[in-house]
Amino acid sequence: MKKIVLGAIFFCLSQAVFATEVLPTQVPVPKDNPLTEEKIELGKQLYFDPRLSSSGTVSCNSCHNVMAGGEDNRNVSVGIEGKTGGRSAPTVWNSAFYSVQFWDGRAPTLEEQAKGPITNPVEMGMPSHKVAVERIKSLKGYEVQFKKVFGGSNPVNIDNIAKAIASYERTLVTPDAPFDL
Numbered sequence: 001m002k003k004i005v006l007g008a009i010f011f012c013l014s015q016a017v018f019a020t021e022v023l024p025t026q027v028p029v030p031k032d033n034p035l036t037e038e039k040i041e042l043g044k045q046l047y048f049d050p051r052l053s054s055s056g057t058v059s060c061n062s063c064h065n066v067m068a069g070g071e072d073n074r075n076v077s078v079g080i081e082g083k084t085g086g087r088s089a090p091t092v093w094n095s096a097f098y099s100v101q102f103w104d105g106r107a108p109t110l111e112e113q114a115k116g117p118i119t120n121p122v123e124m125g126m127p128s129h130k131v132a133v134e135r136i137k138s139l140k141g142y143e144v145q146f147k148k149v150f151g152g153s154n155p156v157n158i159d160n161i162a163k164a165i166a167s168y169e170r171t172l173v174t175p176d177a178p179f180d181l
């Protein structure tokens with residue numbers, strides 16, 4: 001009995017110690033999406049660009065305002081044409097450290113996650129990733145930038161859009177901030 005009690009106390013203490021640990025100084029970066037200055041810049045542009053939504057009015061930043069704690073301070077988010085979803089937007093700050101994304105962990109990486117909201121009917125409302133890619137292609141300047149960052153004959157595609165956005169998100173970190181102490 002004593003052992004169990006001691007064990008339980010030790011477990012609680014170890015959890016407490018773990019919870020107050022500061023964040024690592026380096027974010028995990030997948031091998032197939034190395035961070036580069038230009039890719040981060042491109043991702044930042046896409047993150048703030050409402051033209052990535054069907055109506056041209058909703059960007060990632062609409063719901064994950066990086067100047068307001070990385071979220072929208074609402075119980076449920078408001079997306080395209082004022083439509084509301086069933087969940088509140090979690091902050092994007094430090095999401096690069098999570099092993100899974102979304103409240104239910106259904107996206108394994110930031111790259112996979114970023115593809116979701118673009119076609120979500122109550123978020124950015126694009127009918128398909130193909131349409132989203134066409135939209136980006138039609139905007140002056142993006143094609144040149146994608147070519148520079150990713151190379152290849154067809155650089156503007158949904159995987160590269162997601163890779164760029166995820167790279168920008170990996171810069172939204174607060175390692176060793178006083179908040180973590």
Ligand code: HEC
Pocket residue numbers: 047058059060061062063064077078079080085087088089090091092095098100101102103104110113114115117118122123124165
């Ligand atoms: C209309 C509002 C809205 C827009 C636009 C939106 N999101 Fe979200 N986002 C949410 C909501 C709500 C969730 C939680 C959904 C869930 O868990 O099922 C979420 C979850 C996330 C998460 C998971 C964070 C965590 O803690 O698990 C990330 C990362 C994220 N969004 C990034 C993005 C990016 C990148 C874009 C743009 C491509 C974007 N979001 C566009 C509302 C939005």
